[in-house]
């Protein structure tokens with residue numbers, strides 16, 4: 001049987017692969033923007049973890065980059081991405097099809113979002129190959145089979161002929177990864193890919209993604225609520241709150257020296273001596289919806305340090321090595337004795 005050789009991209013590890021700049025979006029009928037001025041970047045071979053509570057706009061941001069927002073549902077009125085050295089305006093969602101499914105792919109929490117229940121697994125993966133390259137049907141099937149082997153599917157020839165419902169959740173997730181990676185993407189976006197799986201399978205899937213990433217130098221955006229996962233795999237972290245990136249930087253700095261009150265709140269349950277583990281802590285209160293978004297700092301309604309000045313937009317403060325936090329009072333320990 002053919003051993004699939006995944007293509008190692010030409011980019012060196014420090015090349016910026018994706019730059020998202022100043023992305024803003026408003027859902028139709030809403031009075032205010034849900035996503036406001038979101039910017040971050042991903043380097044080749046690196047993993048950026050996006051963390052934040054439910055409803056912060058993590059999935060909407062990823063879907064927008066893939067050109068997958070439901071048509072007519074949202075008005076994108078700012079922002080672009082530079083990907084693979086080319087600039088794209090996010091308003092032109094159709095233009096993003098150029099790389100979707102080939103150079104940039106996405107996997108979801110629920111594999112059935114990507115898999116069609118009424119087609120055999122082998123046919124679906126082979127079709128993904130044929131959609132994005134000049135391959136004969138035979139070559140595409142050979143590549144699909146080799147990819148199933150690569151993601152650790154036992155009895156892959158038999159699985160090729162089966163339907164998605166005949167597989168366990170963990171196996172379906174592997175098939176989804178096989179389909180996402182079969183065309184050697186430069187960037188994989190994984191939106192909570194292991195949340196629905198039990199702990200052992202979760203660890204296997206994360207290991208698999210990491211191995212494939214090392215093999216190909218692919219960049220990865222991992223969206224997760226699990227700080228254990230972040231601690232294990234993130235090179236950099238972007239913390240999203242209510243449609244904004246409130247803090248971003250190297251994972252070690254975000255864990256050891258968080259500067260934004262929201263990040264500190266999310267991490268407050270982490271026992272210092274044992275290192276980061278477990279899901280995000282609960283911050284009292286609720287994420288505001290677009291309708292009741294406060295002016296200025298969006299965290300002001302829940303922030304224990306909020307003052308009048310917080311009714312104006314906080315500018316990102318820089319702490320070196322790309323670590324930034326958007327808070328009027330960052331670093332907090334120079335402003336509030338209680339934090340010292």
Ligand SMILES: Nc1ncnc2c1ncn2[C@@H]1O[C@H](COP(=O)(O)OP(=O)(O)OP(=O)(O)O)[C@@H](O)[C@H]1O
Pocket residue numbers: 027034052053054055056057058059060061070073289
């Ligand atoms: N098509 C839509 N029309 C209107 N509002 C939407 C639409 N899609 C998402 N939203 C709203 O946008 C907000 C952000 O949603 P999103 O799914 O990006 O959150 P998330 O950060 O991924 O949350 P979770 O962690 O629960 O997956 C939510 O308040 C959601 O209700």
Ligand code: SF4
Pocket residue numbers: 260261262297298299300301303304305306307310314326327328329330
């Ligand atoms: S800007 Fe003000 S409200 Fe926002 S996080 Fe900082 S202190 Fe809190």
Ligand SMILES: [Mg+2]
Pocket residue numbers: 058059060191
């Ligand atoms: Mg989501």
